[in-house]
Amino acid sequence: MSNTNFAVAKDNDGKSVWKFLSGELKPRGKFLTPFNIISIPVIALGLIIIIIRFWKGLGAVTNLTQEVPWGLWIGFDVVTGVAFAGGAYVLTFMVYILNMQKYHSIVRITVLNGFLAYVFYAGALLLDLGRPWNVINPIIGNSFGTSSVLFLVAWHFLLYMVAQLIEFSPAVAEWLGAKRARKILSGMTIAAVIFGITLSTLHQSGLGALYLMAKDKIHPLWYSEFIPVLFFVSSIFAGLSMVIFEGSISNKVFSSQISEKNHKAHNSIVIGLSKICAVAMFAYFFLQVLIFVHGKRWDLLNTPMGYWYLLEMFGFVLLPMMLFFYSYRRNNIMLIKVAAILTMLGVILNRLNVTVIGFRWDAAIRYVPTWMELAVTLTVIFTEIWIFRWVINRMPVLRESPSWVNDKD
Amino acid sequence: MALNRRHFFKVLGVTGATLAIGKEIKAAPGKETSIEFSGVLYDSTRCAGCQTCESSCAEANGLPAPVGTIEAGVVRKTDESHRTVVNSFNSTKGEAFMKKQCMHCNEPACTAACLTQAMYKTKEGPVIWRGNKCMGCRYCMVSCPFDVPKFEYHSANPKIEKCNMCYSRLTEGKVPACVENCPAEALVFGKRRDLIKEARKRIVENPDKYVDHIYGEHEAGGTGFLSIAAVPFDELGLNTTLQSKSYPELSKGFLYSVPTIFVLWPAILLGIREATKNNQSNEEENE
Numbered sequence: 041m042s043n044t045n046f047a048v049a050k051d052n053d054g055k056s057v058w059k060f061l062s063g064e065l066k067p068r069g070k071f072l073t074p075f076n077i078i079s080i081p082v083i084a085l086g087l088i089i090i091i092i093r094f095w096k097g098l099g100a101v102t103n104l105t106q107e108v109p110w111g112l113w114i115g116f117d118v119v120t121g122v123a124f125a126g127g128a129y130v131l132t133f134m135v136y137i138l139n140m141q142k143y144h145s146i147v148r149i150t151v152l153n154g155f156l157a158y159v160f161y162a163g164a165l166l167l168d169l170g171r172p173w174n175v176i177n178p179i180i181g182n183s184f185g186t187s188s189v190l191f192l193v194a195w196h197f198l199l200y201m202v203a204q205l206i207e208f209s210p211a212v213a214e215w216l217g218a219k220r221a222r223k224i225l226s227g228m229t230i231a232a233v234i235f236g237i238t239l240s241t242l243h244q245s246g247l248g249a250l251y252l253m254a255k256d257k258i259h260p261l262w263y264s265e266f267i268p269v270l271f272f273v274s275s276i277f278a279g280l281s282m283v284i285f286e287g288s289i290s291n292k293v294f295s296s297q298i299s300e301k302n303h304k305a306h307n308s309i310v311i312g313l314s315k316i317c318a319v320a321m322f323a324y325f326f327l328q329v330l331i332f333v334h335g336k337r338w339d340l341l342n343t344p345m346g347y348w349y350l351l352e353m354f355g356f357v358l359l360p361m362m363l364f365f366y367s368y369r370r371n372n373i374m375l376i377k378v379a380a381i382l383t384m385l386g387v388i389l390n391r392l393n394v395t396v397i398g399f400r401w402d403a404a405i406r407y408v409p410t411w412m413e414l415a416v417t418l419t420v421i422f423t424e425i426w427i428f429r430w431v432i433n434r435m436p437v438l439r440e441s442p443s444w445v446n447d448k449d
Numbered sequence: 450m451a452l453n454r455r456h457f458f459k460v461l462g463v464t465g466a467t468l469a470i471g472k473e474i475k476a477a478p479g480k481e482t483s484i485e486f487s488g489v490l491y492d493s494t495r496c497a498g499c500q501t502c503e504s505s506c507a508e509a510n511g512l513p514a515p516v517g518t519i520e521a522g523v524v525r526k527t528d529e530s531h532r533t534v535v536n537s538f539n540s541t542k543g544e545a546f547m548k549k550q551c552m553h554c555n556e557p558a559c560t561a562a563c564l565t566q567a568m569y570k571t572k573e574g575p576v577i578w579r580g581n582k583c584m585g586c587r588y589c590m591v592s593c594p595f596d597v598p599k600f601e602y603h604s605a606n607p608k609i610e611k612c613n614m615c616y617s618r619l620t621e622g623k624v625p626a627c628v629e630n631c632p633a634e635a636l637v638f639g640k641r642r643d644l645i646k647e648a649r650k651r652i653v654e655n656p657d658k659y660v661d662h663i664y665g666e667h668e669a670g671g672t673g674f675l676s677i678a679a680v681p682f683d684e685l686g687l688n689t690t691l692q693s694k695s696y697p698e699l700s701k702g703f704l705y706s707v708p709t710i711f712v713l714w715p716a717i718l719l720g721i722r723e724a725t726k727n728n729q730s731n732e733e734e735n736e
Contacts, residue, residue: 187561
């Protein structure tokens, strides 16, 4: 222990590592920002609701029923949140596998965003577990339910979090000034990337595969044996839209940290991403049409759920796809951002249609989340943003690595 | 070169580890289907709707006594404190009864869904719930085509409640409480194969009395709980549109693709990485 401490301390120009850490933990910048004023009461309220939930049971704060056992916390927090975290595996694929160096400057922030999303949204899963003290059973011991898709998804969440932590760890090492650790950790990046992409392929589709056995419960317009493929393909543009959206905010909020060069490059990055989004959405739309035609679902269209389906397909897939194509040709950054937001709304709509809205659409009592479920969901999102901001303000995520870093990973 | 020795071993190790995981995932459900399962046969035409099965079930399993009496046309449901209910229906042949409880599928969706083997298909046939393993994720409830598992939403230590065919009684050599106490002999306990023979015999001997359908013989891949009745089962509140394949079959294809992807993906990704790397260095040389 003392040995490593010494090494770290020496790397840090003689400053004690504990002094350094305690200094970094202190808040920085203005405290009474609009975001803080909104998020602090919501987080406080959310924490109270979480206490009630563990004290009185899930029924005290949620509207879950015996027919609809998975609600907003699974359908939005986990299933939708993980789709939005897909940007990390797509970008690492582009940069480390396809060698598209143009996108290198946004890899770290995307991986950080993805990692935190997994930590918090998989954390939200714990809130939903009735008997969370048994959560280690699928991880250690002799209770492996290996025939379960959820078993696969749980393991993949865990392993992918480790892979993302390794991908991000050079930034932590640079922050701590740990030169030797950084060298070792950045040497592991490629292995982590390849492992991570493989895991992502399987659990992005696995989240869809969770619902394969609920064949009789999901509205036929949203159920097909291809849910896993659709979930995987849509995670590509869900993740990239999130990258565009998050990037446009980070560029303003953390503007001072971004170098002149990267500021200039950002527009070209956004335009490149919009092209990839458009192509992925075209493939997705085409798949949806194939499934629709192949399933002979014409008679379902002229129903309320049919109109809802058409709205999702045309308003939130085809329209943003065309916007992406158009604005890519015209270099219209503003329109790309609009398309990204529309796409994200479409992904939320799609995931909720499979998991909540179309699930037991014919039930006598429909599940509608309580305000408390919404508050906890907001708490999860806000807490994630707090940590995200804390990390960006301290570690070299957006800003350049310290000068002693000579090999860029 | 990017693929130096260390990288290569790292990737090799990762692939090996994932292969090991992949193999475990491949161990699919349904290994025990060839063993003789026990089951229960319910004859709707003999049932008088006396609710003795409901009260004896509650007594045997330490649950609150059933509330409410049977009323024709009113569908009562099983819930977290009632593992079985009998309902009365105004059918085309007059009042008819139907008992509801866990169907004890041959290849249950709930056990395939369970990631901790808390839902467990015993080799004797009953599907049981094991609280020490369950983490309360409720994926069994999402998957069950009969909506059988029920969750105690208003408890800090919630249990999943469902009929377990009185598994502890079976191990003592007794029959399920509902079967033992049924005064009308509407319920018979036995080996599933024998029960199907018995049900067929009754249908063949009284073709006017029964519809020619044993509910549970093929539904959801076959169930341990079998029913025969005087009228089609959709008149008795049962879902007759269920597939005859087992439900775990639906996610089998996905699970089987997992080991393949785990082996192929890293190899393909490494290959692409090498290919694009050369391109880039060529470009740099040309410039």
